[in-house]
Amino acid sequence: MKRPLEGIKILDLGHVLAAPYCTMVLADLGAEVIKIERSGVGDDTRRFSPYINGESAYFNSINRDKESMTLDLKNPKGKELFLELVKKGDVVTENYRPDTMDKLGLGYEELKKINPKIIYACITGFGHNTVYPGRPGYDIIAQAAGGLMSITGYPDKPPTRVGSSIGDIISGLFTVIGILSALRARETTGKGQKVDIAMTDCVMAVLENAFARYTATGEVPERIGSRHPSLAPFDVFKTKDGWMVIGVGNDSLWAKFCKGLNIEEYITDPKYATNEARSDHSDELKTYIEKWTSARTTDKAVEEISSFGVPCGPVNTVDKVMEDANTKLRNMIVDLPHPKVGKMTFVNNPIKLSETPCDIFKVAPGLGEDTDKVLKRVLGYSEEQIEALRKEGII
Amino acid sequence: MKRPLEGIKILDLGHVLAAPYCTMVLADLGAEVIKIERSGVGDDTRRFSPYINGESAYFNSINRDKESMTLDLKNPKGKELFLELVKKGDVVTENYRPDTMDKLGLGYEELKKINPKIIYACITGFGHNTVYPGRPGYDIIAQAAGGLMSITGYPDKPPTRVGSSIGDIISGLFTVIGILSALRARETTGKGQKVDIAMTDCVMAVLENAFARYTATGEVPERIGSRHPSLAPFDVFKTKDGWMVIGVGNDSLWAKFCKGLNIEEYITDPKYATNEARSDHSDELKTYIEKWTSARTTDKAVEEISSFGVPCGPVNTVDKVMEDANTKLRNMIVDLPHPKVGKMTFVNNPIKLSETPCDIFKVAPGLGEDTDKVLKRVLGYSEEQIEALRKEGII
Numbered sequence: 001m002k003r004p005l006e007g008i009k010i011l012d013l014g015h016v017l018a019a020p021y022c023t024m025v026l027a028d029l030g031a032e033v034i035k036i037e038r039s040g041v042g043d044d045t046r047r048f049s050p051y052i053n054g055e056s057a058y059f060n061s062i063n064r065d066k067e068s069m070t071l072d073l074k075n076p077k078g079k080e081l082f083l084e085l086v087k088k089g090d091v092v093t094e095n096y097r098p099d100t101m102d103k104l105g106l107g108y109e110e111l112k113k114i115n116p117k118i119i120y121a122c123i124t125g126f127g128h129n130t131v132y133p134g135r136p137g138y139d140i141i142a143q144a145a146g147g148l149m150s151i152t153g154y155p156d157k158p159p160t161r162v163g164s165s166i167g168d169i170i171s172g173l174f175t176v177i178g179i180l181s182a183l184r185a186r187e188t189t190g191k192g193q194k195v196d197i198a199m200t201d202c203v204m205a206v207l208e209n210a211f212a213r214y215t216a217t218g219e220v221p222e223r224i225g226s227r228h229p230s231l232a233p234f235d236v237f238k239t240k241d242g243w244m245v246i247g248v249g250n251d252s253l254w255a256k257f258c259k260g261l262n263i264e265e266y267i268t269d270p271k272y273a274t275n276e277a278r279s280d281h282s283d284e285l286k287t288y289i290e291k292w293t294s295a296r297t298t299d300k301a302v303e304e305i306s307s308f309g310v311p312c313g314p315v316n317t318v319d320k321v322m323e324d325a326n327t328k329l330r331n332m333i334v335d336l337p338h339p340k341v342g343k344m345t346f347v348n349n350p351i352k353l354s355e356t357p358c359d360i361f362k363v364a365p366g367l368g369e370d371t372d373k374v375l376k377r378v379l380g381y382s383e384e385q386i387e388a389l390r391k392e393g394i395i
Numbered sequence: 396m397k398r399p400l401e402g403i404k405i406l407d408l409g410h411v412l413a414a415p416y417c418t419m420v421l422a423d424l425g426a427e428v429i430k431i432e433r434s435g436v437g438d439d440t441r442r443f444s445p446y447i448n449g450e451s452a453y454f455n456s457i458n459r460d461k462e463s464m465t466l467d468l469k470n471p472k473g474k475e476l477f478l479e480l481v482k483k484g485d486v487v488t489e490n491y492r493p494d495t496m497d498k499l500g501l502g503y504e505e506l507k508k509i510n511p512k513i514i515y516a517c518i519t520g521f522g523h524n525t526v527y528p529g530r531p532g533y534d535i536i537a538q539a540a541g542g543l544m545s546i547t548g549y550p551d552k553p554p555t556r557v558g559s560s561i562g563d564i565i566s567g568l569f570t571v572i573g574i575l576s577a578l579r580a581r582e583t584t585g586k587g588q589k590v591d592i593a594m595t596d597c598v599m600a601v602l603e604n605a606f607a608r609y610t611a612t613g614e615v616p617e618r619i620g621s622r623h624p625s626l627a628p629f630d631v632f633k634t635k636d637g638w639m640v641i642g643v644g645n646d647s648l649w650a651k652f653c654k655g656l657n658i659e660e661y662i663t664d665p666k667y668a669t670n671e672a673r674s675d676h677s678d679e680l681k682t683y684i685e686k687w688t689s690a691r692t693t694d695k696a697v698e699e700i701s702s703f704g705v706p707c708g709p710v711n712t713v714d715k716v717m718e719d720a721n722t723k724l725r726n727m728i729v730d731l732p733h734p735k736v737g738k739m740t741f742v743n744n745p746i747k748l749s750e751t752p753c754d755i756f757k758v759a760p761g762l763g764e765d766t767d768k769v770l771k772r773v774l775g776y777s778e779e780q781i782e783a784l785r786k787e788g789i790i
Contacts, residue, residue, distance in 0.1 A: 151558030163546030201745035350596035
């Protein structure tokens with residue numbers, strides 16, 4: 001066994017981000033992911049800029065390690081073919097609007113008649129079981145509705161969307177966990193089940209602490225910038241060439257910090273001696289510390305403050321993250337040969353397993369490039385049968 | 396079978412957030428999670444404010460559904476007892492600094508000698524295999540080092556930490572996936588393995604699109620507030636009583652939006668007719684739209700714009716999320732009886748399974764409240780043996 005999820009066959013009707021991210025993680029781990037796309041069109045993200053030699057960087061980044069086949073699900077014969085695949089499959093994934101699959105006659109209730117062992121995983125903005133069946137599930141809508149935007153950003157600025165589509169991505173991750181759990185249950189029960197993931201639920205689940213604080217105190221959590229809600233100085237600070245973070249989590253770290261900065265008188269100064277006092281004077285403190293950090297480059301300031309024994313680190317821009325020595329050591333950036341582009345660069349999967357490692361092994365497929373291969377391998381179709389399907393416009 | 400992960404025994408040495416979040420998800424799904432804590436002290440988060448009747452809301456929120464036993468791992472007999480548990484366990488989880496377990500003589504290499512089937516999952520800031528073994532793994536340091544802060548926030552404000560500890564939490568989620576994958580691999584190989592998760596790797600993995608854009612264009616992604624990088628108007632807007640998001644993703648939605656607002660002349664106005672033109676004039680557009688939204692409450696504006704057929708939604712604060720009708724329908728807020736507090740309120744697990752559902756079933760344990768139960772159940776110890784261990788201060 002080379003990869004841990006070998007032998008799991010996934011029929012992926014996902015598009016754009018949430019479901020494709022889910023099946024990307026599964027594919028990296030060795031699951032056989034067959035991405036089913038509309039002939040001639042394919043996943044919308046194939047047309048998301050920027051491009052490298054006509055290939056969407058975005059599409060490639062989340063569809064590596066998968067196969068692509070085309071199939072017209074609106075054609076009755078295409079539908080039949082899909083059901084043949086469902087008989088052989090373990091998992092179906094999709095992130096259409098809640099009623100789309102039912103309208104196609106391909107909802108979970110239909111699929112489980114064909115294959116009671118199938119696991120059906122869907123990701124939508126508000127769930128299949130929802131009071132908002134018509135609301136679209138854009139990432140920004142989930143980040144906003146689930147409460148994350150209301151606690152991200154600075155108080156004198158609007159609520160802030162996280163800079164990556166975290167609403168889609170965490171939903172993809174929870175769906176992976178749901179699928180792997182359902183596969184495990186199936187070993188005992190012999191039956192599949194439906195995994196119904198709502199992006200807003202997932203956003204709520206990663207806000208945990210905010211809800212805990214609210215239910216304990218009745219105070220609605222607000223935006224507080226980058227600082228820690230109860231520790232100081234614990235924030236982001238300007239440097240000569242960028243930004244850094246410093247986390248003085250207790251009084252003994254404060255003493256180390258003051259010694260390092262040659263301001264030992266502040267250790268016992270009643271304005272700063274305790275965390276509570278420091279929190280009350282955090283603005284002054286920030287101004288003072290930024291005077292020191294601004295006189296140094298990020299690298300230099302991080303090196304010095306680390307040497308005092310105080311937790312800190314650089315705010316890396318994307319280029320810096322890629323160059324980082326640890327990124328290299330952990331093989332987090334991978335180049336793979338690409339037939340059209342020469343080579344393509346990927347962020348690797350962060351799950352580092354010692355015995356059955358998951359490494360990216362192949363770039364994203366061209367539209368329908370594996371159609372014939374899949375029909376032969378999974379359904380045992382002949383060249384002639386495949387040719388006939390192609391002539392009818394079904395694949 | 397009631398829950399999908401029944402029968403998996405996890406020895407959890409996790410503390411604070413990343414590892415406890417991981418085992419919380421596993422416990423919700425039915426895994427048997429034995430939280431092993433230091434006698435008399437326990438997990439630091441037991442002392443994180445705010446409290447309800449002396450119980451930390453924070454600790455409870457991420458340690459529900461687990462058992463707690465106390466054990467002194469520095470005592471040779473305590474170590475022996477831990478190794479007895481490892482013989483019976485499936486998974487060990489921890490998020491100490493990289494060398495802590497090795498120094499205790501309880502690193503993976505030792506544990507696998509005792510039980511080759513054990514799965515050992517560790518979460519650290521930069522990995523066990525790292526060039527930064529000494530760097531602390533605070534959430535803010537991972538969000539900063541992994542690049543997420545550099546692309547979150549407004550350009551005229553500092554890089555912004557996501558308002559929840561997303562660096563810890565996504566690391567917990569990737570660890571769950573790693574553990575479930577390793578369990579699956581074990582069914583074939585008969586062997587356990589090590590799952591080495593670095594928070595910075597996980598942050599990189601959820602930035603995906605930013606790396607894809609950078610590798611395609613060479614342009615370093617920057618902070619752009621809440622707006623969409625290439626669509627307009629697609630942003631957050633002020634209302635009379637709060638904020639809302641609106642996503643005009645294409646020209647046909649723009650036409651619907653203009654008709655609804657009675658500004659049909661803008662549909663063909665060259666300043667706004669195409670997405671590119673709208674992006675070039677997004678500031679004017681934002682001012683104009685905010686005049687309209689500011690005259691309405693969030694609820695009213697969302698209702699009206701939805702009725703035009705344009706994607707939009709409220710920016711909910713935490714109290715609003717809790718009251719939302721969909722939150723209730725999906726059972727995302729759960730009250731459970733608590734022996735000290737009366738009742739305690741939890742955010743439910745977002746993984747909604749149709750056949751083996753995962754619901755929260757029990758509040759967080761008091762420190763060591765299950766020690767005797769675990770020693771009897773797992774190791775078959777007698778009352779007398781347990782009493783002797785207690786007298787020696789080992790449990």
